[in-house]
Amino acid sequence: MADDSATATAGSKSERTRQRILDSAAKVFREQGYGARLTDIAEEAGMQAGSLYYHFDGRESLVAEVLRLGVKSAFDQVREAVEAVPAGAAPLQILEVGVRAAAATNLEVGDYAAANARVFPMVTEVVRKEHYALQQEYGDYLQDLLQAAVDAGELRADLDLAVIRMLLFGAMNWTTEWYRPDRGRSAQVVVDQLVDMVLGGLVSRDHNS
């Protein structure tokens, strides 16, 4: 029992260290791109470069994990938010919850999302394919929410949802390039404006087009 407990404690400390390395890696990859110095990542995490190699065997596995975790944590939060919607809610309401969660998580895990855009084009084919599959899964999930609202007659029937989904991800992903929490606007305002623009449209409802 003492051994188990020690292992559990060690494991959990190791997990925390791992998380600290990944947070640091996301921040440094975001700033320096794929060619980021691993010593800078180690320094950011407050450890020796050698200790970093104990957890990750090199740049590529670190990049792969930053990419995976960025999408996974966003996807997890969206799914949790959607699953918390009371049964019987309209598909449009569920969609709105999903979009709000997706936009909010992007603003929260900014380093991961920004690092993603920065390093993705430089990764190996194996990492790219794996990551692409996870991104597809997340995108398909969002597209299913859109489709359900179309089927319910709540969204327009003339939409090309595969394109809409990417435009929507674009508006959300790009927030990491310009949004700074210290410049007067809360993340909530950005999320609200996104939902207003995407779902309601900018054109005034009084205006006959």
Add this chain to the structure above:
Amino acid sequence: MADDSATATAGSKSERTRQRILDSAAKVFREQGYGARLTDIAEEAGMQAGSLYYHFDGRESLVAEVLRLGVKSAFDQVREAVEAVPAGAAPLQILEVGVRAAAATNLEVGDYAAANARVFPMVTEVVRKEHYALQQEYGDYLQDLLQAAVDAGELRADLDLAVIRMLLFGAMNWTTEWYRPDRGRSAQVVVDQLVDMVLGGLVSRDHNS
């Protein structure tokens, strides 16, 4: 006169070479990021690395010019499209022309726009500030089009246009990350869907929200 003509011809050949280098640089920076090898850029342009240095004195001036040209050509095309709208057009119509032109040019000058996102975080403070000023100018121009349509009562009055403008740029800029002309959808479809989503909104007009 003969001298003037010769100078003009030499100038124009030099201009073409310069353009070829920049197109190549945009492509290679897009693929390899800020750390791209200048020899790869020279090879892509079909010249020796030494000749490249005749036109640009190094990585930073090449990056700066790729950044500048990417925004400038987009901005020029948007302005031209807007100025070609017949006098007396409604602000909303002018806005739509501007957004269509902005989205279309992004899909056309994909290498420049994608290189922009890739290298911008790594440039020196001087280049960053210069580039930021040009981007601001372009963004302000788009925001003025939005504001005019708000003032005319054609767009909703409750919008935070400084946020809307960035979300709109996000949806447009991100197309370079996913849109491939060879995958069945024309650029026109993407532009149409963007305008439909942003101006009209996804929610069906029959739906009471």
